[in-house]
Amino acid sequence: MKLYKANIIFTREKDRFEVVENGYVGVENGRVVDVASSADVFGQQVEEVIDYGDRLLIPAMNDMHVHAGQYRNQGISMDLALLEWLNNYTFPEEAKYSDTRYARRMYSRFVHDLWRYGTMRTATFATTHLESTRLLMELFREAGMGALVGKVNMDRNSIDALLETVDEAEAANEALIAEWNDPDSLVRPILTPRFIPSCSPAMLRACGEQAQKYQVPVQSHLSENLGEIALVRELEPESRFYGDAYDRYGLFGQTPTIMAHCVFSEGEELELMSRRNVMVAHCPTSNINLITGIAPIRAFLDKGIKVGLGSDISGGHDLSIMRVMVYVIQVSKLYYQKFKDKRFLSLSEVFWIATKSAGSFFGRVGSFEPGYEFDALVIDDSDLNHGNYTLPQRLERFIYIGDDRHIAVRFCRGQEIPEPRILD
Amino acid sequence: MKLYKANIIFTREKDRFEVVENGYVGVENGRVVDVASSADVFGQQVEEVIDYGDRLLIPAMNDMHVHAGQYRNQGISMDLALLEWLNNYTFPEEAKYSDTRYARRMYSRFVHDLWRYGTMRTATFATTHLESTRLLMELFREAGMGALVGKVNMDRNSIDALLETVDEAEAANEALIAEWNDPDSLVRPILTPRFIPSCSPAMLRACGEQAQKYQVPVQSHLSENLGEIALVRELEPESRFYGDAYDRYGLFGQTPTIMAHCVFSEGEELELMSRRNVMVAHCPTSNINLITGIAPIRAFLDKGIKVGLGSDISGGHDLSIMRVMVYVIQVSKLYYQKFKDKRFLSLSEVFWIATKSAGSFFGRVGSFEPGYEFDALVIDDSDLNHGNYTLPQRLERFIYIGDDRHIAVRFCRGQEIPEPRILD
Numbered sequence: 001m002k003l004y005k006a007n008i009i010f011t012r013e014k015d016r017f018e019v020v021e022n023g024y025v026g027v028e029n030g031r032v033v034d035v036a037s038s039a040d041v042f043g044q045q046v047e048e049v050i051d052y053g054d055r056l057l058i059p060a061m062n063d064m065h066v067h068a069g070q071y072r073n074q075g076i077s078m079d080l081a082l083l084e085w086l087n088n089y090t091f092p093e094e095a096k097y098s099d100t101r102y103a104r105r106m107y108s109r110f111v112h113d114l115w116r117y118g119t120m121r122t123a124t125f126a127t128t129h130l131e132s133t134r135l136l137m138e139l140f141r142e143a144g145m146g147a148l149v150g151k152v153n154m155d156r157n158s159i160d161a162l163l164e165t166v167d168e169a170e171a172a173n174e175a176l177i178a179e180w181n182d183p184d185s186l187v188r189p190i191l192t193p194r195f196i197p198s199c200s201p202a203m204l205r206a207c208g209e210q211a212q213k214y215q216v217p218v219q220s221h222l223s224e225n226l227g228e229i230a231l232v233r234e235l236e237p238e239s240r241f242y243g244d245a246y247d248r249y250g251l252f253g254q255t256p257t258i259m260a261h262c263v264f265s266e267g268e269e270l271e272l273m274s275r276r277n278v279m280v281a282h283c284p285t286s287n288i289n290l291i292t293g294i295a296p297i298r299a300f301l302d303k304g305i306k307v308g309l310g311s312d313i314s315g316g317h318d319l320s321i322m323r324v325m326v327y328v329i330q331v332s333k334l335y336y337q338k339f340k341d342k343r344f345l346s347l348s349e350v351f352w353i354a355t356k357s358a359g360s361f362f363g364r365v366g367s368f369e370p371g372y373e374f375d376a377l378v379i380d381d382s383d384l385n386h387g388n389y390t391l392p393q394r395l396e397r398f399i400y401i402g403d404d405r406h407i408a409v410r411f412c413r414g415q416e417i418p419e420p421r422i423l424d
Numbered sequence: 425m426k427l428y429k430a431n432i433i434f435t436r437e438k439d440r441f442e443v444v445e446n447g448y449v450g451v452e453n454g455r456v457v458d459v460a461s462s463a464d465v466f467g468q469q470v471e472e473v474i475d476y477g478d479r480l481l482i483p484a485m486n487d488m489h490v491h492a493g494q495y496r497n498q499g500i501s502m503d504l505a506l507l508e509w510l511n512n513y514t515f516p517e518e519a520k521y522s523d524t525r526y527a528r529r530m531y532s533r534f535v536h537d538l539w540r541y542g543t544m545r546t547a548t549f550a551t552t553h554l555e556s557t558r559l560l561m562e563l564f565r566e567a568g569m570g571a572l573v574g575k576v577n578m579d580r581n582s583i584d585a586l587l588e589t590v591d592e593a594e595a596a597n598e599a600l601i602a603e604w605n606d607p608d609s610l611v612r613p614i615l616t617p618r619f620i621p622s623c624s625p626a627m628l629r630a631c632g633e634q635a636q637k638y639q640v641p642v643q644s645h646l647s648e649n650l651g652e653i654a655l656v657r658e659l660e661p662e663s664r665f666y667g668d669a670y671d672r673y674g675l676f677g678q679t680p681t682i683m684a685h686c687v688f689s690e691g692e693e694l695e696l697m698s699r700r701n702v703m704v705a706h707c708p709t710s711n712i713n714l715i716t717g718i719a720p721i722r723a724f725l726d727k728g729i730k731v732g733l734g735s736d737i738s739g740g741h742d743l744s745i746m747r748v749m750v751y752v753i754q755v756s757k758l759y760y761q762k763f764k765d766k767r768f769l770s771l772s773e774v775f776w777i778a779t780k781s782a783g784s785f786f787g788r789v790g791s792f793e794p795g796y797e798f799d800a801l802v803i804d805d806s807d808l809n810h811g812n813y814t815l816p817q818r819l820e821r822f823i824y825i826g827d828d829r830h831i832a833v834r835f836c837r838g839q840e841i842p843e844p845r846i847l848d
Contacts, residue, residue: 072811075824078753079770109810288754291761291768317750317824326741329502330712334758337715344715346503386533387496400499400741403827 001028001042003049006057006378008035009395010368014301014352018368019391024049025057027374030414035368055408056379056394059366060120061321062358065219065260065281065310068136069094069127069152071110073314082225082290082315087159090314094127094152095161103132108423111139115420116404117320118377120412121146121362123219123258123281123310125192128152128162130172137180140187143420145412146362146375150192150219151176155203166202170210177214186413188216190258195221196232196245208250217256217361219281220246223269224261225292243269243278253278256361260310261286262300263293270303279306279361282353284327286315294331298342301349308358322399325350347396378409425452427466427473430481430802432459433819434792438725438776442792443815448473449481451798454838459792479832480803480818483790484544485745486782489643489684489705489734492560493518493551493576495534497738506649506714506739511583514738518551518576519585527556528563532847535563539844540828541744542801544836545570545786547643547682547705547734549616552576552586554596561604564611567844569836570786570799574616574643575600579627590626594634601638610837612640614682619645620656620669632674641680641785643705644670647693648685649716667693667702677702680785684734685710686724687717694727703730703785706777708751710739718755722766725773732782746823749774771820802833 004027008020018035026033026042034041039049070090077089097103114122122140126133126149133151140147153169154162164172176189193199193207211218223229223242232242239245243265246252252259253276260281265273273280282295300307309328311319318324328350336344345353359366365373381398384406389397398406410417428451432444442459450457450466458465463473494514501513521527538546546564550557550573557575564571577593578586588596600613617623617631635642647653647666656666663669667689670676676683677700684705689697697704706719724731733752735743742748752774760768769777783790789797805822808830813821822830834841 075808075821076813076817078820078824105810288757291757293761294758319825333712333715334718337717384499386529389500393500396502397499400502401743 001026001033001045001047003039003042003046004052004057005049006052006055007391008057008368009391010059011348011352011356012367012369014349017348017351017392017395021391025368025374027414030373032368032370032372032374034370052378054382056381056391056398058377058379058395059355059359059368060375060377060410060412061118061354062121062308062362062366063114063119063311063321064123064258064279064308064358064361065283066122066313067125068107068110069097069125070314071106074319075317078289078317082292083227085290085315091159091162095159097127097129097132098161100131100135103129103135104423107132107136107139108421111143111145112420112422113319115143115145115410115417117322118404118407118410119319119321120375120410120417121359121365123148123190123361125150125152125219128154128164130175133176137187139420144186144415144417146186148188148190148217148219150190152192152194153203153207154194154198155200157197166200166206169203170206173210177210177216181214181216191216191218193220193251195228196235196242197228204249204251208254211255212250215255217258218251219258220251220260222246222259222262223264225290226264229264241269243272247272252276258308258361260312261292261295263287263295270299270305274303274305277306279308281310282307282328283310283312283316284331285318285324286312288327288331289317290315294335296335296342297328297332297345298335306357306360307353308361309354320403321354322402325354325399328353347399374411374414376411377407379406380408381406425450425457425466425469425471427463427470428476428481429473430476430479431815432481432792433815434483435772435776435780436791436793438773441772441775441816441819445815449792449798451838454797456792456794456796456798458794476802478806480805480815480822482801482803482819483779483783483792484799484801484834484836485542485778486545486732486786486790487538487543487735487745488547488682488703488732488782488785489707490546490737491549492531492534493521493549494738495530498743499741502713502741506716507651509714509739515583515586519583521551521553521556522585524555524559527553527559528847531556531560531563532845535567535569536844536846537743539567539569539834539841541746542828542831542834543745544799544834544841545783545789547572547614547785549574549576549643552578552588554599557600561611563844568610568839568841570610572612572614572641572643574614576616576618577627577631578618578622579624581621590624590630593627594630597634601634601640605638605640615640615642617644617675619652620659620666621652628673628675632678635679636674639679641682642675643682644675644684646670646683646686647688649714650688653688665693667696671696676700682732682785684736685716685719687711687719694723694729698727698729701730703732705734706731706752707734707736707740708755709742709748710736712751712755713741714739718759720759720766721752721756721769722759730781730784731777732785733778744827745778746826749778749823752777771823798835798838800835801831803830804832805830
């Protein structure tokens with residue numbers, strides 16, 4: 001067993017931080033044995049003590065919704081609403097990934113920058129292209145970082161270069177599942193019908209059947225935008241609500257499911273999400289940038305619906321989940337200003353969402369409780385810590401004003417993760 | 425004359441960028457002579473050409489509202505609304521500045537970090553303490569950066585340690601004006617009655633008289649919060665609106681005036697602001713963090729009211745005016761979603777607000793038009809520029825996802841500004 005000594009902060013429950021000043025985390029076979037304030041607790045099994053001094057030790061970040069194939073467009077073209085933005089900026093960019101050299105160049109930067117911001121687990125959309133999706137999975141494996149990677153499926157309402165037939169989609173999904181669906185692997189496939197407007201009933205049915213047959217998780221978009229919701233109502237007239245349309249095809253919690261956005265989810269849709277244990281990927285930067293709205297996160301928490309955070313590059317502009325946490329609190333304050341019964345989120349709640357709640361999608365990930373995989377960040381905030389701050393204040397400052405320079409060491413499943421290569 | 429060669433981007437009008445690829449800025453005696461695409465235009469007067477290669481050259485940033493005396497509290501205690509936050513976190517922190525050693529430690533970090541983020545001109549609140557305010561002015565002078573520094577005046581509704589009498593306030597203001605009010609100096613005093621709730625009628629009258637007598641500018645807070653507005657109505661029952669209360673004491677544009685926030689300014693207040701040329705310091709991060717609301721910036725622009733941006737540390741959490749620009753666009757999108765006749769702000773509009781519009785408070789500052797003081801930043805975005813971006817896209821990416829690491833060189837009034845010292 002290895003012991004890591006530092007100022008340890010994590011969440012067990014959402015309402016408060018667990019703080020162990022100058023404490024120890026014991027790690028064996030990639031998993032946390034326990035956290036304690038003395039090394040004695042761990043007895044004779046200790047091989048090595050690694051002392052991080054006055055630094056902070058926190059769980060690593062999880063990004064539950066991001067488009068790897070839009071990485072070039074991060075931080076540009078923030079001037080259009082969702083459907084226009086898709087057609088004018090996003091689809092033409094994704095089409096470039098038919099070229100695996102282009103994919104290698106961009107995806108290596110994407111994986112590198114996830115590392116940079118301490119995101120050790122990611123649920124990501126690639127593009128429709130099989131070869132470059134495989135390449136992205138290889139880059140994650142090489143880096144030693146966890147990822148659920150989705151080859152995007154779509155057969156309508158896009159540009160020709162991105163459309164595929166249902167047969168093509170099924171064959172590509174099948175190939176990735178055959179190659180990558182090892183339950184012990186850090187990198188695995190996730191079925192990814194883009195969203196209802198991009199997928200014919202036949203495509204949705206095929207995805208749902210593959211999810212069921214191979215017990216593979218699912219990710220898509222839900223109730224992001226009023227225009228989109230109206231379109232889904234037209235396209236799926238028999239569905240009672242947007243989520244019900246996914247449900248009819250076996251894509252709404254029949255296997256573990258992430259739905260991004262859920263800005264306008266309410267009523268029956270919430271009931272079904274709760275019952276089916278669908279995880280919401282909350283993407284506040286994207287929701288502001290694309291002028292969609294503010295998701296009712298407090299209502300989700302009150303209903304026991306699981307929530308994780310997504311950077312949603314390139315609708316979102318910031319890959320740092322720390323920075324996204326700040327936006328989560330901020331948009332919850334704007335929401336609270338309007339609906340006074342929906343108290344805004346506290347720092348511990350947002351931290352819990354980003355780490356333990358999100359991490360649950362990958363297994364026992366996102367906390368330092370016994371049995372959790374040791375995904376962790378060592379934070380060197382010495383240049384921020386000039387004012388006699390408490391440990392929770394130091395964490396708050398790191399989240400609000402720190403950046404990648406403050407992340408000194410990164411662990412995924414117990415392994416220290418070195419800087420991934422950038423390829424050209 | 426010196427020539428600086430780079431990819432030049434600035435705004436003359438708010439609706440579009442002026443872009444000169446591989447262009448030249450001629451600078452003499454600290455001021456821009458002209459911008460041109462060829463060096464020939466500048467004739468025989470050129471002593472030196474400094475070539476920044478493929479880098480961007482943009483006007484430097486201006487921070488029109490920030491509390492230097494709250495710097496320790498940046499990024500903590502984001503859990504309370506304005507009046508509670510003032511009493512529990514902010515006033516006790518400001519009281520520490522009776523100790524000039526503490527002030528030196530914190531203020532040197534404050535000036536350093538303004539430099540770091542490329543903010544070359546600042547309108548700042550210090551605290552009520554004369555000695556440490558003087559120290560802050562000295563630190564700005566030593567750094568070579570422009571600042572209007574306000575010793576805060578307040579004689580009611582605060583903790584005892586921060587209250588002063590009107591006589592004490594007048595004497596301290598007088599001392600700073602005598603020492604520092606040189607029209608050519610980069611660092612000058614600005615009269616700073618904290619806000620109506622903190623200042624008795626006698627204090628407000630004294631400040632207004634000193635502003636008039638010495639022709640010194642004024643800064644304060646206006647219409648930030650509904651609770652505050654109700655309190656002002658009680659305290660100043662004869663005033664027709666909040667701004668009118670300042671106006672009655674000669675503190676509303678009788679000399680150049682900055683009013684921070686103006687979230688709830690409307691109707692007659694807007695009319696008076698427009699007539700008196702009062703500048704709004706728009707502080708969107710603070711307005712979200714403290715749950716105040718969203719200022720109607722489009723309405724201000726439509727009325728010809730001048731706007732600048734403020735980081736408002738520590739109500740705001742981010743000292744970078746680039747980061748504040750992103751929030752300005754984002755909150756304008758939220759506002760637009762509610763009021764469809766108030767189109768959200770474009771990147772060029774926000775850039776113009778942060779540079780040329782804000783800079784006008786300091787003279788001819790914030791643009792590269794002939795006669796403007798050369799306040800500039802050289803941006804090395806090479807690690808962000810991996811996708812064949814246009815120059816405006818490179819600027820947009822720097823603003824959305826760049827940070828201080830991308831600022832290679834900083835100029836204030838024609839002088840290259842080296843990194844200021846951090847003192848302990």
